[in-house]
Amino acid sequence: MNGPERVSDHMPTVKEVATLAGVSPMTVSRTLAGGNNVRPQMQKRVLDAVRELGYYRNETARALRPGQASGLIGVAITNLANPYYGSFALGVEEIARQYGRRILLGNTGEDAARERQLVSDFVGRQVEGLILVPSGGNTDHLQPEILHGIPLVLASRIVPGIDTDVVLLDDIGGAYLGTKDLLEAGHRRIAFLGNAESVFTGQRRYTGFTQALDEFGLVPDPVLVKRDQQDIASARTAMKALLDLSEPPTAVFASNNRNAIGALMEIGARLRLGADAAGFPAIASFDDFELAELMPVPVTIVDHDPRELGREAARLLFTRLTDGAMASREVEMPTRVHAARE
Amino acid sequence: MNGPERVSDHMPTVKEVATLAGVSPMTVSRTLAGGNNVRPQMQKRVLDAVRELGYYRNETARALRPGQASGLIGVAITNLANPYYGSFALGVEEIARQYGRRILLGNTGEDAARERQLVSDFVGRQVEGLILVPSGGNTDHLQPEILHGIPLVLASRIVPGIDTDVVLLDDIGGAYLGTKDLLEAGHRRIAFLGNAESVFTGQRRYTGFTQALDEFGLVPDPVLVKRDQQDIASARTAMKALLDLSEPPTAVFASNNRNAIGALMEIGARLRLGADAAGFPAIASFDDFELAELMPVPVTIVDHDPRELGREAARLLFTRLTDGAMASREVEMPTRVHAARE
DNA sequence: CTGTTAGCGCATTCAT
């Protein structure tokens, strides 16, 4: 055991280290900064004292000095419990770490007030940049003047009236190709399960859906369009209604994995009651999900990489931190369409 | 538009607000602190100036003052991309927010060196507490002396030699009951798919598994025990080996959802080649997973709530912050065993 | 090479 010995319940300061080492605080500071212009002998005494006291440099005090950055990036996410946003956060953290920054994380729960509060706290904590999955609603708190020039990157969704860097998925293209896959399999009666219209991605995915239909000379049948499901339970209810139609759809395009899973759960429930799998619609899902290939009906996946989305958001932020002023950038991350498979 | 007007690229300070409002910095500070002993008329002038400048109180400077807490909790997680840890982090954030604290989040990737670096950075940032899913390996950086009394809560896993608050799952009990469920269904040839033995939870779940077998007068068959799978791919490989035995198991206990999913994927692949579902083993899975009820073989779930685990970890931390010294606490969160179902 | 001075933004203490 050769850990620190003279430890205490309070954080030691440079001063205490200096006293123990018999030098001035500046010598400690310089040693910790890399040891330029400090005799090796002095450095050793300082480092010994640091070890003995278990000293940590107080980053808070350090960041207070003029021109010093906090080393913090504020990240606000709508729902951490959604695996997609967990992976997104991981991607951000990964790049931030490469740049020596730490992540301040907050969950907005799709609540604009909480988002506002979070952003405000982040700014008060002197974050160097913000990465945000916006939750909609009032967005005054995202105005560049309010942020005093703190760079902001939006992910997944755009905020009208805010001109800033954005990383999006290719929602339209992905939904288009996913729907087209169903059309090419011969389906003509295709339902749409999606988010509330106000949600930016939901709108874009619906657009892609209609584009594909249009190409086959079809228009969406209002009876088959259900756009208000935010969770698995409501998606399942919507699916139930579709299946109970006198003329149910032969395929369903689900604009996210919550809706796809809800739909499949309803199918599963009916199968357990003895129904025949052949009678149920095929599913296309924007977002991959585990075990899709074991489903009793054909499943098409519009796949993408949330972790890479997070990485890209962070990259946008750090290039802006480094390069300074430039026009806003909008990056669209690709999607891939494939049958459910391992 | 009635946002701030005299905005600038730098953060305004109390001083600037004071000047604009024609008062002293102290009047600004007091107003922002709640307005005690400040005439309403003064308060209004201050608040107007705050709005006009887009002023945010500098939390960094605030925290520097003696006796002031940083309002920050350091959270280090092994793998944010795992949905379970995303939910865990959400639970922590939820409680932390209730207590007015913010989360500093880091991903360790099961790497002890990164964990060490993270903890050290967190301490340097004056976090008020640490919540950690330990990644194993060297643990000197978790010694209470090193942390200078910063409270530490460990989640999911224990670290030998570190006497601190811990939240665990009832790994043993859950694995016991999950295995028993298989035994009661008549299975006698039960395989085990699990984590590397060094992982604390893996060990505990194996213990529960053997306890259940023991109760039925059985001992684990070494041929049927595979304990080195950390991801879905390796789990699938292990399952393949089991199915190819001359006498394959009639049931499989998977000690986490990665292993359960890998096993099911292998079954799925063989079904697609025309095999009969009736010939495959039943599965019990520690950890729930979506769509378990649509699987082609019977699935038993050992269910638990990672979000509640996170909440409980945070609660332990905050009670310690409030109540100060007390003996270390160990909380075991319950698990529930049930057939796969909606 | 090393030490002293000074100040970052804020709020506690003490005057007024």
Add this chain to the structure above:
DNA sequence: ATGAATGCGCTAACAG
């Protein structure tokens, strides 16, 4: 009810 002085921990800038 308000303001002035002071210091939190740290490190540029300037002595020496």
